[in-house]
Amino acid sequence: MSASPRTFYITTPIYYVNDRPHIGHSYTTTVCDVAARFHRFLGLDVFFLTGTDEHGIKVEKSAGERGVSPQALADENAAEFQRVLRMLDFTNDDFIRTTQRRHTVQVERFVQQLIAGGDIYLGQYEGWYDEGQEEFVPDTRAKDQEYKSAVSGRPLVRMREENYFFRLSAYQQRLEDLYREQPEFVRPEARRNEMLGRLRDGLADVPVTRTSFSWGIPIPGQDKHVLWVWLDALSNYVTALGIGLSPDEVDLVPRDRARFWPADYHVIGKEILFFHAIFWPAMLMALDLPLPRCVYAHSFWISEGRKMSKSLGNFIDLSTIQGYIDSFSLDAFRWFLITQGPLGSTDTDFARAKFIEVYNSDLANTLGNSLSRVVNMIAKYFDGRAPQPGDYTVSGFDWPALTNAAADAAIASMARLELSEAMGSALGLVRQVDSFIDATRPFTMAKDDSKRAELAAVLYQCAEALRIATVLLWCAMPNKIEQAWRLLGQDIDPAAGNLRDLCRWGGLKPGTAMVKGEALFPRFADTEPSAQ
Numbered sequence: 001m002s003a004s005p006r007t008f009y010i011t012t013p014i015y016y017v018n019d020r021p022h023i024g025h026s027y028t029t030t031v032c033d034v035a036a037r038f039h040r041f042l043g044l045d046v047f048f049l050t051g052t053d054e055h056g057i058k059v060e061k062s063a064g065e066r067g068v069s070p071q072a073l074a075d076e077n078a079a080e081f082q083r084v085l086r087m088l089d090f091t092n093d094d095f096i097r098t099t100q101r102r103h104t105v106q107v108e109r110f111v112q113q114l115i116a117g118g119d120i121y122l123g124q125y126e127g128w129y130d131e132g133q134e135e136f137v138p139d140t141r142a143k144d145q146e147y148k149s150a151v152s153g154r155p156l157v158r159m160r161e162e163n164y165f166f167r168l169s170a171y172q173q174r175l176e177d178l179y180r181e182q183p184e185f186v187r188p189e190a191r192r193n194e195m196l197g198r199l200r201d202g203l204a205d206v207p208v209t210r211t212s213f214s215w216g217i218p219i220p221g222q223d224k225h226v227l228w229v230w231l232d233a234l235s236n237y238v239t240a241l242g243i244g245l246s247p248d249e250v251d252l253v254p255r256d257r258a259r260f261w262p263a264d265y266h267v268i269g270k271e272i273l274f275f276h277a278i279f280w281p282a283m284l285m286a287l288d289l290p291l292p293r294c295v296y297a298h299s300f301w302i303s304e305g306r307k308m309s310k311s312l313g314n315f316i317d318l319s320t321i322q323g324y325i326d327s328f329s330l331d332a333f334r335w336f337l338i339t340q341g342p343l344g345s346t347d348t349d350f351a352r353a354k355f356i357e358v359y360n361s362d363l364a365n366t367l368g369n370s371l372s373r374v375v376n377m378i379a380k381y382f383d384g385r386a387p388q389p390g391d392y393t394v395s396g397f398d399w400p401a402l403t404n405a406a407a408d409a410a411i412a413s414m415a416r417l418e419l420s421e422a423m424g425s426a427l428g429l430v431r432q433v434d435s436f437i438d439a440t441r442p443f444t445m446a447k448d449d450s451k452r453a454e455l456a457a458v459l460y461q462c463a464e465a466l467r468i469a470t471v472l473l474w475c476a477m478p479n480k481i482e483q484a485w486r487l488l489g490q491d492i493d494p495a496a497g498n499l500r501d502l503c504r505w506g507g508l509k510p511g512t513a514m515v516k517g518e519a520l521f522p523r524f525a526d527t528e529p530s531a532q
């Protein structure tokens, strides 16, 4: 038992500080939080990173419009992003800001190393730039997009500058090899195909410095050049681990963090895939660093059937999110995001009617109802003590096998970041408990004294299956599940990393005291007729 546990490193994008946090940022961070919690509970050595991207022309412009310094704007909005981390109960292990010295020191070294290795050279760029995306857009694509941003629709800007270029073209072959040898480097499949298309188009060298503004990391010895924000930002995934530090520089980043590289998952939205799936691995190759295992690019939330945009004013913003949390609970909000969210390759609508439907069906009518039914029957027929399992079994309900299969399936889905599948396996157990109750009718058994042992066995099996289901569901709804554990008389500490042991059939001790409590998820009756 002395081998150290496997590491699991998962990251969110670092968010631009010129924007206020909204559902999009909350979603990606929730996905990472759920995966991080699950893998910690499984006993893995987890590092979960998020943070803010604070340099670049967008931040400089926004600050200018507001009459504050870029740093002041960054401080204010980074604090806002950190407030959301607490509001949504995220368990990130660090929060990196690209204006922190621990980050900039390492980025400067990376740049020096790239220059020394011939991967960065001085040149001249003339072409199109998408300021919202901080992206250079080749002429052919700019034309296809009618000289507008593919993401925001705003006009592209014509740019003519002396820049340092990164020799991306030199990595064409190695990237093609990577995509072939590591077919899951980019997921889902549709996104991988998109990147294969970009590789087929051929890669051009990319400018990695800018001279027309100053809010960025200066190029060492070349102060009129500041670093292009993407090279700066992507580096966060390794600077937070101190990968660019020498062994004696322990004051900036704890040295033992280096064990987390390479990342298991960079979770991002689809609009920033090229940077993560092509530029970043090439940069790591140039720096001679190992590559991440998977870049997972999810799709987008839209709002009540329409793309979210500033002009429509339909962003699901923090106050809307707070409204959902107040009405349904934080855990119900997390549940909706991860079971209904756009982890696949199509966009998903965030609609109130859908939220209510999912809440009532999964949480009020299934999980909450099943828990209170079982705990109430145990209270009524067995004085609130978990009964003896006995040896009574019902055909079609081989519980040790059913729970084992659900746990295996949930663990396997989680490892692949298939969150709704994992939660489906766990909730599936709860649904099976309901079918079991329908099939065995314990309330009828209770009227017949000769069926006492059978009744005990049935309710033991129900409670035990629910206990295992809750262990699997904890990562998504930690607060509610901890409440459920109190009802079931369970003293569980996910920090112990013993999820597998807890999923073994028979863990529930007969005699355990169970308590009737408030409904975990009260049914939500909406006043709007369209809701049901």
Ligand code: MSP
Residues within 6 Å of the ligand: 012, 013, 014, 015, 016, 017, 019, 023, 024, 025, 027, 028, 053, 233, 234, 235, 236, 267, 268, 269, 270, 271, 272, 299, 300, 301, 302, 308
């Ligand atoms: N700063 C860059 C990322 C640098 S990472 C090295 C950036 N920041 S951002 O603030 O614009 O955040 C973009 C991310 O927010 C997306 O990749 C995605 O994770 C999330 N979302 C923003 N809008 C979204 C939706 N409508 N739906 C889902 N997620 C989206 O890009």
